[in-house]
Amino acid sequence: MIGIPERKVIMSENKKRGFFGKLVEGLTKTRDNILGGVDQVLSGFSNIDEDFYEELEEALIMADFGIHTALRIISDIKIKVKEQHIKDPMEVKQLLKEELMEIMCLSDDAYSFEEKKSVILIIGVNGVGKTTTIGKLAMRYKAQGKKVVLAAADTFRAAAIEQLTEWSNRANVDIIAGQANSDPGAIVYDAVFAAKARKADLLICDTAGRLHNKKNLMDELGKINKIIDREFPEAHKEVLLVLDSTTGQNALQQAKQFKEVANITGIILTKLDGTAKGGIAIAIQTELNLSVKFIGVGEGIDDLQDFDPEEFIEALFKQ
């Protein structure tokens, strides 16, 4: 545990609370924001009319749901209100909850990659927290008794390799790293062979942050993908796109373009402990059918959680 500043340690000790408690705590701000808006709307109206819907739409937009998703949810709710002859604005809350639940539920095999021999490719734009997330994932799987190997394929950003190496020391897992500015494809290639030789359960690959509109960088990602497919066909491939929850509607664009070069299997939503509302997760699920699998709710090592839609939505609506 060298070089970990005091603050971090204190923080993670303080936060030794149950999963639910932490999620609620992490999402307090989120809750305040979504519910602050929604509740205000619900209680401010005695009838369900056009003005009511417009206010509700605003509240959802403020939560980064995006205009299209907000409109879609509203129109679904309108239909249900009509069908069920709902008159009381407060009852719309239950409808909204159900609607969100429907959207956000995960498939049964969402986490099955953890039990298989898997390569986990972590991708995303700059500054969303890829390297930190990998550190947390490594700690988590190591604690579960799995053999983990990290591949430092972000050879571009200054000191990214050092940052991941530091995490590998903390988690006490193996790391395959090369020189700065070397070919990331070569690192992944080496890492695949190391993972095979060391009989690793999970190989987690860091990649350089890239803006999704930079063609050559996206091509490079395609290449990394191909190398894994070719050299390690027996492994399950899990491609996780890391999104910063403070990102707005651009996250949709990011997900779309990354989807084109890599078969994304899940989303990691980071920085949910700020005031960002994370509504973008709902937009991404609605428009691109990509599920959130993990959420980051703090800076502590164990602040990366499985995404539980039920608890997520319950936490959103908890008083």
Add this chain to the structure above:
Amino acid sequence: MAFESLSDKFQNIFNNLKKKGKLSEADVKAAMREVKMALLEADVNFKVVKDFVNTVKERAIGDEVMESLTPGQHVIKIVNEEMVTLMGSGESELTFTTGGGPTIYMMVGLQGAGKTTTSAKLAGLLKKKGKKPLLVACDIYRPAAIKQLQVVGEQLGIPVFSMGNQNKPIDIAKAALEHGNKNNHDLILLDTAGRLHIDEAMMDELIELKDVMKPKETLLVVDAMTGQDAVHVAELFNEKIGVDGVILTKLDGDTRGGAALSVKAVTQKPIKFAGMGEKLSDLEVFYPERMASRILGMGDVLTLIEKAQSNIDEKKASEMERKFRKAEFNFEDFLEQMQQLKSMGSLSDLMAMIPGMSAQMKNVQIDDKEMAKMEAMILSMTVEERNDPNVINISRKNRIAAGSGNKIQDVNRFIKQFEQSKKMMKQMSGMMGKKGRRGGKGMFGNLPF
């Protein structure tokens, strides 16, 4: 390019408005509903959008517009004016301490906004202007943050002061000031750790740092892709620490840049710089008027001219302009153009600055490999072929293809493209000629077209 899709939307809305000879209140309202949607999709803060749309609506429904002969144009003018107001007017320059000790800047922001990279970019920019900067690594929390600053510092030839991660940021900053004074640095840049605006303990650390160090400017680094939350972040940082200016990062993404519009509107703090790329030289002074006209799809001719002026030989340019007007443009010129353009930056960015161009060029993918291919093909031509593309027949095409390592289809496509761009440039030079006469001579003389 940032704002691209937003500007597409605006152009559509405007085109619809322009078609109408008379505007009814309903027309304006419908257009404003679309403006509202476009801005919301661009992540402009909801409250800001509401105010903006209401202001424009109020002004647009007034008698002035209704009675105007070109009401559509009038509405566009109002939108443009309000947009500039929203983004602030005039560039706002950094201030420096005069006399007695170095100027201190403190960089603050959320995690992953790009503080470390921006600190280095800013130091590099000011070094070019004759300052002697010192970068100070006050981020003791993120693993390898110090190393990152050292690496970028070294690339720019700027010294980095660090004391590892076992000292408090405040002590590091104090020691850095002493070190700076001793070594005649006139500028000290404090790179602080990223933090959440609601993390009290971490915010207190910044408050203390600011109290003791008394930075001349506290600069908030904001990711241009931030959503509705951008204003909360900016508000809270401003409230707690006091912010003098904002630096927007990652504007080279395809973000619609709503954060840029909102942050200024809510905090009233000027946006001073914008990070436009991954290279350490990619930091630009932020000009609100230019950005507004980029957003509205009106191009950014001023920046283009500046870029051209600093990169292009004037004599050659005016010779080129003459050729364009007379459509004497040949492959030899094209080659030279390509080389000059390359020195100005990426083609797609340049295109976005030309009025009306972003819409026209939307479906044309330009990437550097394509450029290299074209270059190879031209280099495989004889001087005669380059000067008179008309002589290129099938057998010549085959030779060019073989010589440049391409297929004959590529050569065909390239020649066709060339003819097209010749036509387009001729049109444009006509356009510029007109404007040039109106706006004073030589305004467009330095453009490479």
